[in-house]
Amino acid sequence: MNGSEIFKINTQSEFDAQALKVFRHQYRTNTVYQEFCSYLGKSDANVDEVSAIPFLPISFFKSKEIISGDKHPETIFTSSGTTGSNTSKHFVNRLSLYEESFRHAFELFYGKVEDFCVLALLPSYLEREGSSLIYMVDDMIKQSQHPDSGFYLNDLNGLRNKLIQLDTNGQKILLIGVSFALLDMVETNTLKLKNTVIMETGGMKGRRKELIREELHSILKEGFGVPVVHSEYGMTELLSQGYSKGNGVFETPPWMKILIRDTEDPLAYQDHKKTGGINVIDLANIDSCAFIATQDLGKTYENGTFEVLGRFDHSDVRGCNLMVL
Structure with missing residues (x-):
C-alpha cells in the first residue's frame, strides 16, 4: 500500500473503507498481528466492519517487531523509559x-x-x-x-x-x-x-x-x-497526533479515530461519555500496526472529540492477560 490515499479521507464511509483495507493488508503481511488476530478468532475472512477489527496492545511494541510487509526501516523511534526498563520500538519504513x-x-x-x-x-x-x-x-x-x-x-x-x-x-x-x-x-x-x-x-x-x-x-x-x-x-507507536485547543478536548485528523474499550472486557466498546481504555486507529501506521489498544483512559463525545483522563495503574489491566502471545 502506498498510503497516500488515507490523507484524502473526507467522510466516515471513506474512513471505514480505508480502515478495512489497511486491516486486510496488515493481517496478511504482519506475522505478529496475524497471530494475535487468529488467537482471538479474527481474520480477513470474518472481519467486515471496523468495530470487529482487533486492537493490538501497545505493550507489544516493547517485546515484538511490529512490521507490516518487509523490514527495511528508515528509522526506529523509541520511547523514553527508566534505566533498565523495556522501551517501545516503532520501525518506520517510510518517514515520508x-x-x-x-x-x-x-x-x-x-x-x-x-x-x-x-x-x-x-x-x-x-x-x-x-x-x-x-x-x-x-x-x-x-x-x-x-x-x-x-x-x-x-x-x-x-x-x-x-x-x-x-x-x-x-x-x-x-x-x-x-x-x-x-x-x-x-x-x-x-x-x-x-x-x-x-x-x-x-x-x-x-x-x-x-x-x-x-x-x-x-x-x-x-x-x-x-x-x-x-x-x-501523540506517542512513539503512532504516526499521527490529536490536538486540543483548550480544556483538554482533543480532535483528530480524518485518518485517525479514537474508540473507547470497556475496562472489564477489552473486546467490547463503551458508549460516548463513558470512561474506558483508549483504542487508536492511526491509518498512517500502514507499515506497522494501525490498530492499537493504549494504556490511556479516556472518553469520546458524539462529535468525534475525546478526552484523556489518565492511565491504567498497571500494564496488566484486567482482560489484557488474554492478549499475550
Missing part, C-alpha cells in the same frame, strides 16, 4: 508517511507552519535519541523558515526574552514544551502573551509530581498570560 501525516494535521488545525515562529522546550526528549516528537518538531522548525525558530534546552531566560520580543512585535508563535519544563519557566517568569500558542505535550518524565490537567493548565495560563493552553496527543 510520518512527515505527510504531521504536516497535514498541523495545517488542518492551525494553518501553515510558515506563519509561525516555532520555539521548542523539550529537554527530556532532546537528551536522548530516537524521539518521534523531536523529529516532528525539528521538521516544523525547519518548515517555518523563521530565523528565530529553534530548540531551547536550559536557557529559560533566553527563551523568555525571545518570547517577549517576538510576541510584542505581533509575530505568531508556537511554543511547544513538555509539562515540567513549561512549569519551570513560569515559576521564574510571569508573561502576558497575546500572539502565542502554548502547547504542552504532557508528562512530567519523573521530574515533578504529576498534576491533573486542570491544575497544570491553570498554572500555565496564569504564568504565560494566555486564555487557554493547547495540547498534543
Whole structure:
C-alpha cells in the first residue's frame, strides 16, 4: 500500500473503507498481528466492519517487531523509559508517511507552519535519541523558515526574552514544551502573551509530581498570560497526533479515530461519555500496526472529540492477560 490515499479521507464511509483495507493488508503481511488476530478468532475472512477489527496492545511494541510487509526501516523511534526498563520500538519504513501525516494535521488545525515562529522546550526528549516528537518538531522548525525558530534546552531566560520580543512585535508563535519544563519557566517568569500558542505535550518524565490537567493548565495560563493552553496527543507507536485547543478536548485528523474499550472486557466498546481504555486507529501506521489498544483512559463525545483522563495503574489491566502471545 502506498498510503497516500488515507490523507484524502473526507467522510466516515471513506474512513471505514480505508480502515478495512489497511486491516486486510496488515493481517496478511504482519506475522505478529496475524497471530494475535487468529488467537482471538479474527481474520480477513470474518472481519467486515471496523468495530470487529482487533486492537493490538501497545505493550507489544516493547517485546515484538511490529512490521507490516518487509523490514527495511528508515528509522526506529523509541520511547523514553527508566534505566533498565523495556522501551517501545516503532520501525518506520517510510518517514515520508510520518512527515505527510504531521504536516497535514498541523495545517488542518492551525494553518501553515510558515506563519509561525516555532520555539521548542523539550529537554527530556532532546537528551536522548530516537524521539518521534523531536523529529516532528525539528521538521516544523525547519518548515517555518523563521530565523528565530529553534530548540531551547536550559536557557529559560533566553527563551523568555525571545518570547517577549517576538510576541510584542505581533509575530505568531508556537511554543511547544513538555509539562515540567513549561512549569519551570513560569515559576521564574510571569508573561502576558497575546500572539502565542502554548502547547504542552504532557508528562512530567519523573521530574515533578504529576498534576491533573486542570491544575497544570491553570498554572500555565496564569504564568504565560494566555486564555487557554493547547495540547498534543501523540506517542512513539503512532504516526499521527490529536490536538486540543483548550480544556483538554482533543480532535483528530480524518485518518485517525479514537474508540473507547470497556475496562472489564477489552473486546467490547463503551458508549460516548463513558470512561474506558483508549483504542487508536492511526491509518498512517500502514507499515506497522494501525490498530492499537493504549494504556490511556479516556472518553469520546458524539462529535468525534475525546478526552484523556489518565492511565491504567498497571500494564496488566484486567482482560489484557488474554492478549499475550
